[in-house]
Every structure is written in structure tokens, then in C-alpha cells.
Amino acid sequence: xxxxxxxxxxxxxxxxxxxxxxxxxxxxxxxxxxxxxxxxxxxxxxxxxxxxxxxxxxxxxxxxxxxxxxxxxxxxxxxxxxxxxxxxxxxxxxxxxxxxxxxxxxxxxxxxxxxxxxxxxxxxxxxxxxxxxxxxxxxxxxxxxxxxxxxxxxxxxxxxxxxxxxxxxxxxxxxxxxxxxxxxxxxxxxxxxxxxxxxxxxxxxxxxxxxxxxxxxxxxxxxxxxxxxxxxxxxxxxxxxxxxxxxxxxxxxxxxxxxxxxxxxxxxxxxxxxxxxxxxxxxxxxxxxxxxxxxxxxxxxxxxxxxxxxxxxxxxxxxxxxxxxxxxxxxxxxxxxxxxxxxxxxxxxxxxxxxxxxxxxxxxxxxxxxxxx
Amino acid sequence: xxxxxxxxxxxxxxxxxxxxxxxxxxxxxxxxxxxxxxxxxxxxxxxxxxxxxxxxxxxxxxxxxxxxxxxxxxxxxxxxxxxxxxxxxxxxxxxxxxxxxxxxxxxxxxxxxxxxxxxxxxxxxxxxxxxxxxxxxxxxxxxxxxxxxxxxxxxxxxxxxxxxxxxxxxxxxxxxxxxxxxxxxxxxxxxxxxxxxxxxxxxxxxxxxxxxxxxxxxxxxxxxxxxxxxxxxxxxxxxxxxxxxxxxxxxxxxxxxxxxxxxxxxxxxxxxxxxxxxxxxxxxxxxxxxxxxxxxxxxxxxxxxxxxxxxxxxxxxxxxxxxxxxxxxxxxxxxxxxxxxxxxxxxxxxxxxxxxxxxxxxxxxxxxxxxxx
Numbered sequence: 047x048x049x050x051x052x053x054x055x056x057x058x059x060x061x062x063x064x065x066x067x068x069x070x071x072x073x074x075x076x077x078x079x080x081x082x083x084x085x086x087x088x089x090x091x092x093x094x095x096x097x098x099x100x101x102x103x104x105x106x107x108x109x110x111x112x113x114x115x116x117x118x119x120x121x122x123x124x125x126x127x128x129x130x131x132x133x134x135x136x137x138x139x140x141x142x143x144x145x146x147x148x149x150x151x152x153x154x155x156x157x158x159x160x161x162x163x164x165x166x167x168x169x170x171x172x173x174x175x176x177x178x179x180x181x182x183x184x185x186x187x188x189x190x191x192x193x194x195x196x197x198x199x200x201x202x203x204x205x206x207x208x209x210x211x212x213x214x215x216x217x218x219x220x221x222x223x224x225x226x227x228x229x230x231x232x233x234x235x236x237x238x239x240x241x242x243x244x245x246x247x248x249x250x251x252x253x254x255x256x257x258x259x260x261x262x263x264x265x266x267x268x269x270x271x272x273x274x275x276x277x278x279x280x281x282x283x284x285x286x287x288x289x290x291x292x293x294x295x296x297x298x299x300x301x302x303x304x305x306x307x308x309x310x311x312x313x314x315x316x317x318x319x320x321x322x323x324x325x326x327x328x329x330x331x332x333x334x335x336x337x338x339x340x341x342x343x344x345x346x347x348x349x350x351x352x353x354x355x356x357x358x359x360x361x362x363x364x365x366x367x368x369x370x371x372x373x374x375x376x377x378x379x380x381x382x383x384x385x386x387x388x389x390x391x392x393x394x395x396x397x398x399x400x401x402x403x404x405x406x407x408x409x410x411x412x413x414x415x416x417x418x419x
Numbered sequence: 420x421x422x423x424x425x426x427x428x429x430x431x432x433x434x435x436x437x438x439x440x441x442x443x444x445x446x447x448x449x450x451x452x453x454x455x456x457x458x459x460x461x462x463x464x465x466x467x468x469x470x471x472x473x474x475x476x477x478x479x480x481x482x483x484x485x486x487x488x489x490x491x492x493x494x495x496x497x498x499x500x501x502x503x504x505x506x507x508x509x510x511x512x513x514x515x516x517x518x519x520x521x522x523x524x525x526x527x528x529x530x531x532x533x534x535x536x537x538x539x540x541x542x543x544x545x546x547x548x549x550x551x552x553x554x555x556x557x558x559x560x561x562x563x564x565x566x567x568x569x570x571x572x573x574x575x576x577x578x579x580x581x582x583x584x585x586x587x588x589x590x591x592x593x594x595x596x597x598x599x600x601x602x603x604x605x606x607x608x609x610x611x612x613x614x615x616x617x618x619x620x621x622x623x624x625x626x627x628x629x630x631x632x633x634x635x636x637x638x639x640x641x642x643x644x645x646x647x648x649x650x651x652x653x654x655x656x657x658x659x660x661x662x663x664x665x666x667x668x669x670x671x672x673x674x675x676x677x678x679x680x681x682x683x684x685x686x687x688x689x690x691x692x693x694x695x696x697x698x699x700x701x702x703x704x705x706x707x708x709x710x711x712x713x714x715x716x717x718x719x720x721x722x723x724x725x726x727x728x729x730x731x732x733x734x735x736x737x738x739x740x741x742x743x744x745x746x747x748x749x750x751x752x753x754x755x756x757x758x759x760x761x762x763x764x765x766x767x768x769x770x771x772x773x774x775x776x777x778x779x780x781x782x783x784x785x786x787x788x789x790x791x792x
Binding site: 160163164166171201202204205208209211212213214215216217218219220221223224229230231232233234235236238239241242 | 533536537539544574575577578581582584585586587588589590591592593594596597602603604605606607608609611612614615
């Protein structure tokens, strides 16, 4: 069957069919029973969970089984540095910080400067490292608890990662990497090796504690292939298989199938955008609106194809009543796209202001979060 | 053409034809002119050079050009840990220490515990590291100058090696590694990546000095494939191509085509052998002797197929007059194998005594040689 979409850790192409992806990858849907189970521990559900944007998992029920038996879990997520982080990049961090808060879980956060250099996003490793250091400020700004958080750059923490990476790498053949990641003979040696590095943080808490600790990885579903490999070898190393909880890719501003891209800045809101930049991008975003105001008043608009509505859904209408009101008034024609965009822009600008303040304050707090030795 | 011998960094099989290897690998023979040139700087030639056991090189003339212009070179050699080092393992260290002394050259010595774990010589990385630490004592005992020597274990020094290894690994495709090392889809990710680590020490002195320093690598010719790859990418990283000087493999005690093997202890003298072990192994060694004493007195023996004579040649008759005398009396029938072995055993036992003493003293000197941070 020819694929009309491709999802790998380094490329998301085509219109992603998440139902088919769950089948292809062999993950589990997050169902109502699992949501109820999470709610019993967290009191309320994070909007990204409630709205099906965290939609898939591996072994999350087992993690909760263990938790309920009194065995806490650790969290692990990460960031491939890029020159500016957009809202989509922030989602795993917002969600991981929320999990940390509700489960009092230690979070390990890997900044993969090596990966981003090997996969040609940067000409020099130093550039990748420098940008990784900058991205750390945004990660801290997502609201982590310094007492429960360890952020590290691969190149700075390699002394702790490399021995375990050897143990992982010894257990994975090129044949496996080729099948899972689509590598061929033109891939470079670092790219081929890299997945071993991304496995290691699954086990860091177990190593630190001296006994096995379940690990839950909140991440975009595109990162799942790495951890399929990790899960295959974890038990042979004496560790639990890591569990995962997957989010969908937040769409770009040019339609639900559009991508956010650092190379096309008007496709995304970056956390470093100015108020004016954000307002202009939102003004120019793709909507489900009608050709004329008259028509829209009469027929209503379509929120289900609209980037602006998606932004409310993902991040900017955390209250369900508010989101329902946006949806209803959009469909009824009471709400026009211009007004709706202006409202979203206000929310986004408020978010950016807060984030940028927290980001500034993070500059003095790096040492509370970052581990090197 | 079907190969009747195979030489890779991880396997030497069949009867090695060194003339054909020089052609296959595309290295240069060390000729009389080059020996003269070396002698002008060292006063006398090391027996291993004079006797053609260091027989091949890459760019050694260029290294001497630079040296003569006042640009010193650095030395780099290494050791893949194994549970006991035999005499063949010691050769690059004896020779590197000699070069260090005569050229006042800084020597970088890499202990590749990661490699030996990845290539399945050890079940655990910790075992490889522990044995690597033990092997360092033998390296120190070879007579290096602590002020001019940096010994490191890959897993302990990885913080310094990894960033450069990324730069190397990014420039080498699987296609190249497959062609040079014979890898296939069954190789593990660590094995495929490893050559990048072995390249790095070529450049450490240049990085430390902040300017380009020629690097000369004394090593067994089996290690040449690694450095062919290094030479291909060095200039793109802004470094000189490393130069090499290659030794032949010292034969085992069971004949000139026999291998020394840690898994068959009677094939080799290990530097940790007791006097009795050494004497027994030499007594049982393969010689070029005749069936009976009478026949040998009458016809003489053949030193050119004899492991015992090889041991004199490599290490135990540094004076040319002595070696010539052994050769002459062997061929004339004046020397019988039993006497010849007894004499060799005395030399070997004296060597082992000295080495083991130096090895003991090395235990207090590790910190003078080993770099970690």
C-alpha cells in the first residue's frame, strides 16, 4: 500500500491519519476508561488529554498500576534544538510539567544538540549546542519544579550517557535501524548510532535510584520509533520497557494539514515573537470562514478546518465552556473570523508576554535545572 | 581474486602476504633512504625498524619534512583491552616510547574499552574498562615520559572525544564503513559508529595547541583501515591527515603463521606470565629444527620458519651481532634447539622480571599519565 503520509523522527510529510498511525505503530488509543483513571489522580484532566490531542500510548495502564502500588514513575522528554521554539515544540513541556506537578514525578529532559548537528540542521556542533542552551530557557519557562527536574545537553552530559549508550548500541543491528528509521547506506555513522543516545534517559532514574523505576515519555508520535527500539532491548538490560504517551502534531497557521516550520516563520507562532509579529501571523492565518461577512452571518463558518480554532483547542481556551462558546458562535455565524482572530491574538500576546518574562527569569535559574557532572 | 588472507582491525586470518597488503592498502614501503633519514635524527635505528618489522608507512616523509622545518609532531597509538597483554601487544608501545624519546614527541594513548565491549570481547562494559585500567600499567611500563604522555580510557575521556567524534561521524557514510570494514546489516550500531572514536585522538594535540600539529600513528597494519577513513575526512575538519608507521604482526609460538591468542595461552608469552609459564611455553615452541640431534649437527636448522628465531628478531636480540650469531650457529648446526630455547627463555624471563617490576611501580604512577578531565 503506497503511504500518503510519512511520520519519522526527522520527517512528517502528507496528511497524517492518526487512526492509521496507531495501527501502523501498534500503539494503544487513550480511551475514556484510561482518562477516568488519570482523573482519579489528577483531579482534573489537562485540556490536551480531554480533547484527544494526547491520543495514544504504550503501557500507560501499567505505569498507573505501579503508581497505585506505591511505585512512582519518572518522566522523560526532550528537545532537538532549533533556532526558535514554536508553540508546537512547547506542548510536550507544558504537558510533562503538568504530569510532574500532579504525580510529583522526577523529569529528565534531554537536549539533543548532537542529533541536530548530525541530521544537518546545523553546520557546526557548537551552533547546535549554543541554540540548545537557549532552548533550555524556554523549557524552564514551561513551569518545571527545579527539585524534580534534570535538564542536560547530550554533549555536556555525555560522560553519563555514553556507557549506557554502548550497552544499547550493542543490542541494535543496522538491520533493525534500517527497518525502523528507513536508513540506507547514505546515512552517516552518527545518524545511525544516534538512537542509542535517545534511549539512555529512559534508564537514568533507575540507575540513579539503584532499582528499577518505570519511565513515562510524553512526546510527539513522530518520536515513537526511537522508543520502539528502546522497548525491544530494555529488558535485556535489566530495565522496564519505557511507557509512552503521544500527542498529535499541532497544525501550522496555514490550515490543519499545514506544518509549523522554522524556515517559514509565518506558519507558526514562535515563543520569541513580538506582539506585532504574533498579531500579523494570526491575522493572516487560514480559517474556516466564508467568502463574505453576509454569507458567514447567514451560514456560519467551519471550525473543523480552521487553524485559528485549532489554536484555541490546543492551548488558548483551556476552559471547556470557553472553547464550546467559540465553536458554537463560529458555527452559528455570530462570530466573524476577524473578531475571532483578534481574540486569539490577545490570548497569544498575553501568553507570549508571560512566557518571555519567565524566559528572562530562567536565565538566572539555569543552574537549578541543568546537570553536567 | 579470492583472498587467502584477511586483515581487518578485528580479524587477521590466513598467511599474511605483507607485500600484497602494502599494495591492497595503498601504503608505502619503508625503504633504505627513509631509514637513513630517520637515523639522522635518532642516531641509531630501533631494531624493529632496522629489521623490517616496521615496514610500511603513510606520509612519514612529510612528517619528517615538517619536523626538519621546526614543526614537531605528536604520536598516537592505542590499545584494545584484553585480559592479558602478550609481547605482540607491547610492540607499538615499545616503539612509540622510542620515538617519543628521540623526537621529544607528545604521545596520546587511547584505551578502547568501548570498542572491545562492542566487538564482543567482553560481556560487560565495566569488565572492559577494568581490564583497560589494568593494561594501562603495562603501557606505562613500556617506558613513556609522563610529562609527554596522555593515556585515556574512551569511557572516561568521552566528554573530550564525543564532540569531535560527531564531526567525524557526520562525514562518514555507512556505505564507506561497509566498504572499508566489511560491515553488513548484522553489525550493531556501536560497531558501525566506533571508527569515529578511533579517529579523534589524531586531532587532540592540534585542538590542545590551537594550531595544526602533524600526528604520527605507530600501529599494527591491521589498524590501517580506521585511519584511511580518518585521512579521507581530516582536511575537511581543518586538520592534517594523520601519518602512519605500520608493524607486521609478531608471530605466535606455534610457527610463523600462527597467531598469538589470549584464548590459547601457550601460543604467546603474556607480560604477566611467571618464569615457569614462560619457560614451558618456549620449551614447547615450534622451531626450524631437525628430527634428530645428529641430523641437526650435520645439516643445520632453519631459522626462517622458526618461532624461536622470530622472538630473537623481534625483541630478544637487540644487538645485531647477537642476532647474526644466533642465525649463523642455527644454520651451521652448532646451535641446537634446546639450547637456543633455553637462551631465549633466559632473555624472556629477564624481560618479564623487569617488566613486572616496572608494572608494579606503575601502580603508583597512574595519575602522572592518565587524563580524565
